[in-house]
Structure formats: C-alpha cells, structure tokens
Amino acid sequence: MSYLGVMSRKNEIMKNAVGIDYELFESGTAEFDYEKMMRETGYTLDEMQSIQKGVAICNTPLIELKNITELARKCAPKGKGARIFIKDEASSPSGSFKARRAANAVYHAKKLGYKGVIAATSGNYGAAVASQAAMQGLKCIIVQECYDSQGKGQPEIIEKARKCEAYGAEVLQLSVGPELFYTFLRLLEETGYFNASLYTPFGIAGVETLGYEISMQFREKEGRDPDVVVCTNAGGGNLTGTARGLIKAGAFDTKVVGASVDLKGLHMASDTQFNKKSFTTGHTGFGIPFCTNPDRSDVPRSAGRPLRYMDRYVTVHQGEVFYMTEALAQIEGLERGPAGNTSLAAAFCIAQEMDEDKIIVVQETEYTGAGKHIQPQLTFARENGIDIRFGNPEDEVAGESIILPSHPSMIKIKDLDLNKIKRSYIKNCIDRIKLTEINEQDLAFLVKDTKSSEEFVKETLKELGVNCLKENLGV
Numbered sequence: 001m002s003y004l005g006v007m008s009r010k011n012e013i014m015k016n017a018v019g020i021d022y023e024l025f026e027s028g029t030a031e032f033d034y035e036k037m038m039r040e041t042g043y044t045l046d047e048m049q050s051i052q053k054g055v056a057i058c059n060t061p062l063i064e065l066k067n068i069t070e071l072a073r074k075c076a077p078k079g080k081g082a083r084i085f086i087k088d089e090a091s092s093p094s095g096s097f098k099a100r101r102a103a104n105a106v107y108h109a110k111k112l113g114y115k116g117v118i119a120a121t122s123g124n125y126g127a128a129v130a131s132q133a134a135m136q137g138l139k140c141i142i143v144q145e146c147y148d149s150q151g152k153g154q155p156e157i158i159e160k161a162r163k164c165e166a167y168g169a170e171v172l173q174l175s176v177g178p179e180l181f182y183t184f185l186r187l188l189e190e191t192g193y194f195n196a197s198l199y200t201p202f203g204i205a206g207v208e209t210l211g212y213e214i215s216m217q218f219r220e221k222e223g224r225d226p227d228v229v230v231c232t233n234a235g236g237g238n239l240t241g242t243a244r245g246l247i248k249a250g251a252f253d254t255k256v257v258g259a260s261v262d263l264k265g266l267h268m269a270s271d272t273q274f275n276k277k278s279f280t281t282g283h284t285g286f287g288i289p290f291c292t293n294p295d296r297s298d299v300p301r302s303a304g305r306p307l308r309y310m311d312r313y314v315t316v317h318q319g320e321v322f323y324m325t326e327a328l329a330q331i332e333g334l335e336r337g338p339a340g341n342t343s344l345a346a347a348f349c350i351a352q353e354m355d356e357d358k359i360i361v362v363q364e365t366e367y368t369g370a371g372k373h374i375q376p377q378l379t380f381a382r383e384n385g386i387d388i389r390f391g392n393p394e395d396e397v398a399g400e401s402i403i404l405p406s407h408p409s410m411i412k413i414k415d416l417d418l419n420k421i422k423r424s425y426i427k428n429c430i431d432r433i434k435l436t437e438i439n440e441q442d443l444a445f446l447v448k449d450t451k452s453s454e455e456f457v458k459e460t461l462k463e464l465g466v467n468c469l470k471e472n473l474g475v
C-alpha cells in the first residue's frame with residue numbers, strides 16, 4: 001500500500017472502479033474515439049431526463065435579471081446592453097448543477113451493483129454525490145483537499161464538508177498535496193466502491209440536460225435560442241455538457257463562453273498559497289490546466305473537453321465576483337454562491353457589447369451557506385494577509401489583494417488567447433505519447449478537440465517538429 005505501489009496500479013484500480021474499458025476507444029496515438037466513448041458508455045438524452053426527473057432534478061427556473069440588465073445598460077454605449085438571464089440551479093436537491101452529474105453517476109453505480117460511491121472533490125460535487133447516494137441507498141465517501149500544513153481550511157470547503165455529512169456521507173479531509181489522489185485510489189481499491197468521477201461519460205452527459213433545457217425554455221419563453229451562454233469554467237465538464245446539450249437541442253448559433261476567476265501566478269497545489277484564493281470554484285488554476293490537458297483527471301480519458309465547444313474564454317477578478325454577488329442579492333433579491341456569479345460578472349460585461357434585443361444567459365447558480373457568504377470569505381482572506389479595498393479591479397494581484405470595483409463601470413473582462421491555449425493542448429497531446437509523426441486520424445482528432453482547422457493544427461505541429469504522414473495528409 002505504499003505510495004508508489006498504489007500509483008503503479010492506477011489504471012487497474014480505475015478500470016475496476018468505473019466499469020469502463022477505455023482501451024476500447026484508444027488508437028495508440030493522439031486520437032481516441034471520443035464520440036464512441038460518449039455514445040457507448042453514457043446515456044441518451046431521454047434516459048438522462050428520466051433519471052433526473054426521478055430525483056427532482058429537472059426544469060430549474062429561468063430568471064430574467066431586469067435590474068442587473070438595467071445597471072449594465074447604464075454602463076454601456078447607447079443601444080447596447082443585452083437582456084441577462086440566469087438558470088437557477090440552486091433549486092436542485094443539493095443546491096448546484098452538479099446534481100445532474102451526480103444523478104447519472106450514482107444511478108449508474110447502483111445499476112452496476114456497486115455498494116457505495118467515492119468522489120474526490122472539495123466542491124459542490126461532493127454534496128451532490130452524497131445527496132444522490134442517500135436517495136439511491138448507497139454508501140458514500142467524499143475525499144477533500146481541505147487544509148494547508150498548518151491545519152487551516154477555507155470556510156467554503158468546511159461548509160461543503162458539513163453539507164456532505166448532513167447527507168450521511170463519510171468525509172475524509174486531507175491537507176493539500178499528492179496524498180489526495182493516493183488516498184482516493186487506496187479507498188477505491190479497499191472498498192470496491194464506484195468512482196463517481198466528475199469526468200466520466202455518464203457524469204458529463206448528465207449536464208447535457210441543462211443545455212437542452214436552456215434552449216427549450218427560451219424557445220417557449222422568447223421564441224428563440226439565447227445568443228450567448230456563459231459557463232463558469234474549471235475542470236471543463238460544466239461547459240462541455242452544457243454545450244453538448246445545446247447542440248442536441250439544435251441551438252447551433254448560440255455562442256458558448258467560458259469564464260474563470262483570474263488567479264494568475266497563484267499555484268493551486270502550493271501549501272503556502274492554498275489559502276490565498278478567496279473561494280475555490282471556477283478559477284484559472286483549474287480552468288487553464290484542464291483546457292490544455294483534460295486527461296489530467298481521475299479517469300484515463302476525460303469526457304470534459306472544453307476546447308471542443310468553447311467560442312470564447314474570459315477572466316474576471318475576485319473583487320468583481322464579490323461585487324456581483326452583492327448586486328445579485330441587493331438589487332435582484334437572489335442570494336447565490338460565488339461559482340455562478342463568476343459567469344454573472346462576465347455576462348455583465350459581455351452584455352454591454354451586445355445590442356439591447358440580444359439575450360445572454362448565465363447557465364447555472366449555486367446555493368449559498370455559512371462558509372460561502374462574502375463576509376467569512378473576506379475575513380478569511382484578511383487573516384491570510386490579503387489586502388481588501390475598493391478601487392480598480394485591474395490593479396488586483398492574486399494572492400495579495402482583492403479589489404472591489406468603486407463603480408460597476410469598472411467591472412471588465414479579459415479575453416484569453418484561445419489559440420495559445422489550443423497550441424498548448426496540442427503540445428501536451430504530442431508530449432504525452434512522444435509522437436514524432438501523426439496520421440490522418442490524429443489530425444482530424446486534434447482539429448475537433450481544439451475546434452480549429454487543419455491549417456492551424458498543421459502549423460502548430462510544424463512548430464513542434466512533428467511530421468504529418470504525407471501519403472495520408474497530402475502535405
């Protein structure tokens with residue numbers, strides 16, 4: 001049971017704990033059959049809707065934020081300021097959209113005969129898995145990366161641990177570092193429980209119902225699809241599932257935007273920097289790594305492939321998210337947690353670029369509670385040496401300051417260079433299996449996985465010194 005011993009058995013443990021033979025979809029090179037994996041190991045849209053309806057996860061409210069829209073129009077050029085809506089996933093049993101992922105995963109575990117489920121997460125997903133396990137009569141263990149080496153834990157993570165325990169789950173709280181994955185694997189092997197991973201095909205497919213509902217609700221309410229859907233982006237499953245659901249609804253013209261909190265320069269796995277971030281969800285510490293290397297997750301192949309579906313990727317600052325959290329509560333009367341409000345801050349800015357007759361929707365909200373409120377989070381930040389003040393959020397330095405905007409017009413988004421991110425993804429694909437040449441199937445896969453063109457991929461491969469097989473590619 002040594003660290004090296006457990007890690008050497010990683011693939012075998014994962015296969016037994018997920019019930020998927022990922023080798024069936026592998027080609028041995030850069031390409032793997034993503035759509036076949038989703039089709040043969042997931043569920044149809046009708047099946048997912050039936051599963052989720054049976055556990056009270058369906059048709060969550062669609063709410064127009066008329067007051068926030070009016071505020072955006074006051075900051076926008078004349079004639080600009082799209083109507084802003086939210087899809088209120090806080091009304092789900094566990095209080096977030098992740099109930100959709102958990103419903104499919106736990107249903108699948110029970111269907112396959114597993115006695116319990118395990119999830120490694122410090123976020124809302126743990127509560128979602130615990131809630132669904134309680135409904136299905138399965139045992140549940142949640143493994144959290146919760147503390148730094150001094151035993152200090154973030155209020156938000158502590159809050160989520162209590163929520164998991166309230167649903168009857170056993171919660172293991174660990175300090176930041178490599179022991180999380182080791183402990184997770186060891187527990188899977190010892191218990192024989194199901195790996196309720198965020199990144200399995202059935203987990204990601206569970207979010208497709210969210211994207212599908214958005215389209216159907218807007219068609220009923222407005223007679224058309226929304227122009228833009230903004231998704232808070234961390235591990236990529238949220239955006240992936242939502243986008244796939246929109247596609248299944250035929251909403252091909254709807255643009256999908258990813259939004260993350262800018263924590264540039266703050267290392268998520270650093271013990272000294274672990275508590276320097278004000279909240280745990282939707283930041284670049286997960287968003288960028290999982291875009292450029294989605295298969296870094298706890299399954300051999302992640303079903304969350306955000307670059308396949310992302311039309312734009314923007315960041316906001318922590319202070320801006322806090323500001324929009326307060327604005328949502330004080331002028332709309334809706335108190336919600338920080339995850340969805342990351343997208344709301346981005347939507348507030350993007351709406352100002354769009355005409356007044358356009359529609360932009362924030363595709364999820366999350367519950368709020370004792371550790372998720374602004375005051376305990378800001379108090380915790382101050383205790384960790386963070387300078388908190390009003391001013392220009394552009395002056396904010398992650399891990400050093402949180403700057404709330406002095407005026408709503410100071411809330412701004414920053415566009416990330418998607419082409420740069422896509423090049424990093426291609427490089428990681430090549431480095432992972434040390435390829436020196438690719439074939440036609442590899443090229444087609446990289447084009448799809450980056451939502452780009454053959455010319456873009458070929459140029460990137462040329463820069464990396466990778467040859468394209470001439471007989472197949474005609475180059």
